Amino acid sequence: MGKHARSTGQRATARSGSGTAVRARPLPIRSTVLLRRPVDIWHKPALSAVVALGIPEFVLLALGRLDLVLYTSAGAMCALYAHGLPYAARARTLMWVVLGMVASLGVALTAASLTTSVPLLVLLASLVAAVHKMMCDATRVGPPGNLIFTFISASAFFVPQRAGQVPFHLALALGAGALAWLVCMAPALVRPRGPERIATARALEAAAGLLRSGPAAADAPGAPDRARHATAAAVNAAWLTLFQVPGRTPAAAAARAGLERLLVRAESALAAREADAAEAERYAAWARDLRRGRPLPAVTLTGAQAGELAGVAAEHAGQDRDPGHGDTGPRRPAPGHPRGFRAMFGRLAPGSPLLPIGARVAVGCALAGWASMAVGVGHPYWAVVTAASIYQANTTLSWQRAVQRTLGNLLGLLLFTALLPVIHTGHLAMILLALTFQFCAEASITRNYWLGSVWVTPMALLLTEFARRLPARTLVTDRWTDTVVGAAVGLACCVLVTNRRAADRIEAALGRVAAAEAAALRLLDGDGGPDPADVRDDARETGWARDRLAGSLVELREAVEVSAGEWWQRAVPEERVALAEQQGHRTLARLVRRLSAPALAA
Template sequence: MGKHAKPSGKSAYEAPGSMVRARPLPVRSAVRLRRPVDIWHKPALSAVAALAIPDLTLWALGRLDLILYTSAGAMCALYAHGLPYAARARTLAWVVLGMVASLGIALTAASLITSTALLVMCASLVAAVHKVVCEATRIGPPGNIILTFIAASAFFVPQHPGQVPLHMALALGAGVLAWVACMAPALIRPQGPERIVVARALEAAAGLLRTEADSGGGQPAGVPHARHATAASVNAAWHTLFLVPVRTPARAAARAGLERLLVRAESALGDTGPAIEASAEAEPRDPRFAKAQPRDTRPAKAQPRDTRPAKAEAEADRLGGWARELRSGRALPEVALSAAQAEELAGVAAEEPGPPRPGSRWPAPGHPRGVRAVLARLAPGSPLLPIGARVAAGCVLAGWASMAVGVGHPYWAVVTAASVYQANTTLSWQRALQRTLGNLLGLLLYTALLPLMHLGPLAMIALALACQLGAEAGITRNYWLGSVCVTPMALLLTEFGSPVPATTLIADRWIDTVVGAAVGLACCVLVTNRRAADRIEVALGQVAAAEAVACGLLAAGPATGADEARDIGWARDRLAGCLVELREAVEVAAGEWWQRALPEERIAHAEQRGHRALAGLVRRLSAPAA
């Protein structure tokens, strides 16, 4: 299924009269390079700083054999870089505690259990817990793979019970250092994360306006995709701003400025209608943001009368310029809002307990947040449970298969199998292909780096840090490109603990990669996620309910006060969130290779009606006052 469903009757992969369909597995798209993520350097530099200090300290003390334990805590610096600093502080604390707890379980098992097969089973169960919890909390990149890599390795490290507390203390100390490294940028740009997500929303809205302007009033294939991308970006930006505290007037004012920009980005979802007309009158086109356009030499009588595309282009240039100013750290620009938008912000802020918070918007009531939201995603019948079963079964079988082949590092097969499992079979196939290709190229890189490694421990530390930087630089472009640097870094960590001949190490790694990817993918194909289609039915019901509320508000007439504007705003938020959830559910279910036919016509009609109602709500709030 494509990015957006079309009312085409039967699925392209559905046999006539069949209730299930099989999908082909892509190859070319799995290895295609993408544009790098805009903040890839932030986790990269944080992790390098968090790794370098303990590594050099251990080198000075002559205890590089402890580098695995300090790396466990230092790797936590890769998490939570998309969150505001207040939320990042809490999230990183939980990540560090989770890492230390996983390490403690692994080391305790290693000190008490002598059976390799049983250790493989324990490591697989821990990997399944990591996968399910990371998906339920939506922690974001790098997800469960770092936790599983460290814990699975620790299950097979020779250990005595008396050593476990010291090793856990080393991991905790390095985790505290990682926390400091991730929080340090707050001293320079305390609003950096929220400015970036708002800039992304502005750029997505500008792209939508340009796409609609180029369509000339039609509905080309790119418009639905651009509309969904804008809704998703705006929705993600609001959820990020909701995490920003406003305990002081200065923080409240700073957040209010970002909210006004985000409201203007959200106005693009109302089509190129009253919102664009109002903004064009309130804010003339800024020549700094205008693109160089060829001069139109046609006679005046040949000029088209419809000026909406030109105004949409002007608004797109304005939004793009604001996005660049946000990324550069300049002062927030002044943004004009409609009367209803201003009333909505004021009305929602008045509903919050505590001191007045002018200009602050808050999430719509009725949705669980925090721990309750995580528990709701893990409730019986959750679509995450089959994914956990896949991880547990695949990792156990991959580890046992590695033992049967005679490889001395079965945890590599466990980690490979754990890394393969994604939201559906198609993505899992792509990840298996990417990891196999990246590990093969990474082994070639490791072989080329062997002469440098023989220069001494300092050279090995420098190579490990360089590989960490290269992994973060490449993994956002494609997973296989990042794996090229991850593979030699993992082998270097093995060398610090217990040196192994290079030929044996390379052969073991290659065999474990192939075994882990093959067995993991086989389990993914056999253990299908039949609940993925059920998730679509739930999402369709939620969209229908949110659309009914939206249509009722639209039929009631324009907003005449803060209360009405607040209700319209909350209805808009619920509907936008439900549409994003529906599209995510459809993409997950569409990637299962063996799944009953999806209700494509219902999905297409629900999305069309939902986005139409969403545009009406946005227009109602962004329309100029009479």
């Protein structure tokens, strides 16, 4: 059974007032601090941020106006986003990120110009932090998510401001954001297909791992195993990436079609019945070629696979002629669901599981800020940021983030203290150290959040030093107090304000898997096989059914992971989930075999 399929007797269970079974989940310790392998593109946001931050900072140094660094940093930090997206989608996403950052900064600066009431500013910063969390989760903007927005805006709430200064400061942020947009788009001049090639390479690498491990698990009790789920998720993510790639020129369409052929081959690993070391090595070699920018290899497909891609090409043709047509087609994200603004607002509708998370952020940040004030910290924005940073999809992840944040900040404060003699040598040293810290943060944060926080903390303190220098003892003491208070109060609110809708999300996901599987079985068992003249139509229908089922299985696993991490929650229906995943992956394998069958060759 799935990895959550453990005996429910091993967990402490109780009955709520309504008689529904709930369980208290122990919070992990050891796994919280373990280091992982860094993500494969960590250097892209790291270098982009260094360039986007460094250019404005050196300009301000030359002008003698380093007190404006906070405003240029607001726009420059947008360079951390959207590095996994194809360039056309990246351009749109970064535009919205920059506009969102400037809007958040505008709210903060306007509030700071209208009131000096610290309790009120804490409340406003907390509400804005909640909006950041819900919007970033609803739009699925990806790492670093809401944290950068909240860090910048929370800091700006406590910067002395006059109303007449606000437009100029927002113009600085917008200009730096435009520079960040250019920096992030610049690699398109060298490797215009880079993001989609990397996404396809990841799918091939996952498929190679599945073939090495013995994919026959799909037909055995206990399926799906971790390798099978990882392959399905990587293939699904790669298809969603390729769907965002325009092909308005023959060269672009040909490049996209070549990647789609590779992805169809990677997907065929889900239908394999036994280990295949030779095929796994072939996939791994193709992935290396993609990452190194080499020409796309020639790939042989069955007739059904070729028919499926012909259908995909037809849908792409309509999409490329009319971008608004992108809501149709067998490869669209979440087939049958709205996209764009409609999808975003749908995820925030009444009953959404994001609403309790937003409530956690608002309440936790406000209480953390007020508690920081109560212990004597004059500008408690760091407590607000700390509380906002720990709120993850569930209590377990939030607990881990609280421990990681506290540990990383403590070590970061020690590093900052040790480097004070260098920091006080002048502004040039401060800029070079800030850029170094930024690079090291991006290089290490994907290994573990606490390791990245070691570098983020002194960089954030340096931003404060640019505006006005505070006594080192006061600065370090205030930040440490804010960190502890923010983590403790934020985590307490996270534990008390449980996400009761997480279990409801599992039920909804189970329903979608059942519906997608039923539709797939009707297609598979409806006749003895397609007429050779209808291979293309059959391949399109099979591809559509495969996409719906694969996407539903990925959503189910995500829902289970979120609910399983709530420390006080209705017990996960483990047997039902495991059975649904097992049957779903068996059906998914049948769909892929139908597309791969030589008998379907046209």
